[in-house]
Amino acid sequence: MEYVTLGRTGLRASVAGLGGGGPSRLGLKTGRSETEIISLARQAIDSGVNLIDTAEVYGTEEVIGKALRNVPRHRILISAKKLPPLDHRDPAAELKRGLEETLRRLKTDYVDIYHLHSVRPEKYAGVRAKLVPALLEMRQEGKLRFLGITENFREDFGHEMLQLALEDDWWDVTMVGFNILNQSARTRVLPKTRAKNLGVMVMFAVRRALSQPERLRRVWEELARKGLVDPDVREGEGPLDFLVKEAGASSIPDAAYRFCRHEPGVHVVLTGTGNPDHLRENLDSLLKPPLPDAATRRLKEIFANVDCISGD
Numbered sequence: 001m002e003y004v005t006l007g008r009t010g011l012r013a014s015v016a017g018l019g020g021g022g023p024s025r026l027g028l029k030t031g032r033s034e035t036e037i038i039s040l041a042r043q044a045i046d047s048g049v050n051l052i053d054t055a056e057v058y059g060t061e062e063v064i065g066k067a068l069r070n071v072p073r074h075r076i077l078i079s080a081k082k083l084p085p086l087d088h089r090d091p092a093a094e095l096k097r098g099l100e101e102t103l104r105r106l107k108t109d110y111v112d113i114y115h116l117h118s119v120r121p122e123k124y125a126g127v128r129a130k131l132v133p134a135l136l137e138m139r140q141e142g143k144l145r146f147l148g149i150t151e152n153f154r155e156d157f158g159h160e161m162l163q164l165a166l167e168d169d170w171w172d173v174t175m176v177g178f179n180i181l182n183q184s185a186r187t188r189v190l191p192k193t194r195a196k197n198l199g200v201m202v203m204f205a206v207r208r209a210l211s212q213p214e215r216l217r218r219v220w221e222e223l224a225r226k227g228l229v230d231p232d233v234r235e236g237e238g239p240l241d242f243l244v245k246e247a248g249a250s251s252i253p254d255a256a257y258r259f260c261r262h263e264p265g266v267h268v269v270l271t272g273t274g275n276p277d278h279l280r281e282n283l284d285s286l287l288k289p290p291l292p293d294a295a296t297r298r299l300k301e302i303f304a305n306v307d308c309i310s311g312d
Contacts, residue, residue: 001048002287004267006077007199009146009172011112013051013077015261016286017201018044018279019272020054020064023208027274034063040276041067045076047283053175053201053270054106055081055117056098061105069107078106079173079201081117081150086126092134099143113173113199114138115148121160132170146172146199153177153204158307159188166192173199175270177310178263180240180256180299181209181219184307190265201268205260206253206282207312213238216252219309228305239302247295254285259299262290 006013018041024030026037041052041064052068054060061080068076080102085094099114114135116127127149135147149171151161157177165171166189174193178185193200208215220239224231229239240252249255260269271282290296 001050001283003050006173006267007193008197009113009199011077011146011199013199013268014049015268016044016049016283017051017053017079017268017270018049019203019270020052020060021058022272024272024274025058025060026063026272028058028060028063030274032274034066037063037274038067040274040279043276043279044283045071047280049283050075051077051079051201051268053079053081055083055115056102057081057083057117061102065106065108073108077112078108079113079115079148080106080111081115081148081175084116084119084123084127084131086123086130091126091130095131095134096138099138103143110142111144113146113148114144115150115173115175117150118152119149119161119165120152121156121164124161124164128168136170148173148175148199148201150175150203151177153310154312157182157310158184162189163192166196166198169196171198173201175201175203177204178202178260178266179204179206179210179311180259181303181311182306182309183300183303186263190263194265199268200266201270202260202263202266203270204311205269205271206256207310209309209311210240210256211253216240219311223306223309226308228308229302242298243291243295247292249291249295250285254281254288255291255295257282257285258288258291259296261286 082098088094243255
């Protein structure tokens with residue numbers, strides 16, 4: 001495993017983070033047993049992964065807590081998240097209650113990073129006014145070490161919320177959507193995070209469009225109809241087949257993970273799966289060298305105008 005310093009937090013994090021969300025939620029949504037999920041998490045830890053990401057809404061906190069039993073706490077970085085409870089009659093109290101429940105389920109006294117999760121642009125003003133003071137108070141109490149914020153990339157494709165959040169100085173870590181198909185964070189988010197030395201965790205590196213050929217074909221056709229990509233693809237080929245045939249990637253997901261991993265300003269790339277073989281493949285990809293320069297340039301050119309999809 002390789003490790004990086006997670007921006008101004010000073011935390012030494014594995015370049016691969018185990019994500020407890022996504023479509024499978026470590027296999028919770030695909031019928032895996034608790035024993036199998038614990039085994040998968042331990043497989044990641046034994047492979048050197050030391051950052052594990054979860055959220056109240058995922059339903060994976062408790063099983064992750066069980067997987068971390070007997071693992072020295074200082075060896076693991078826990079990234080936890082809660083949807084901003086702005087509609088609650090006392091948002092700050094609900095946020096504090098949520099963290100206490102998260103700590104109980106994870107069987108720990110603190111989390112390393114506590115994010116306000118999937119924040120929509122129109123909610124950010126409320127976050128600033130009603131929830132940031134509570135986060136700072138919980139940090140003072142030692143229940144969290146660093147403040148994080150994550151965007152709702154399924155809808156906020158152009159990073160509107162993060163562009164607001166990055167004007168403030170409270171956030172130590174951001175979780176941003178970035179992948180081959182939507183690279184808009186390169187110009188809209190990463191220059192600011194680099195200037196402020198913030199930790200950057202990438203989500204959506206590989207979702208359905210980069211792991212399912214039929215889904216990729218439909219996304220490509222949609223982008224072509226909108227005039228956002230050149231529709232000219234050789235007969236019988238997919239739009240990204242050159243990554244395997246010419247650039248030496250073992251698969252499109254392999255190329256996708258490598259593309260994100262070596263983007264300047266990115267620290268950790270999250271990978272979520274309930275399949276031990278997929279986990280092994282994904283970790284291997286994240287430890288491979290960058291794609292050839294020519295392939296990276298070509299990907300940047302192909303998707304230069306795309307900021308309207310998440311890749312799911």
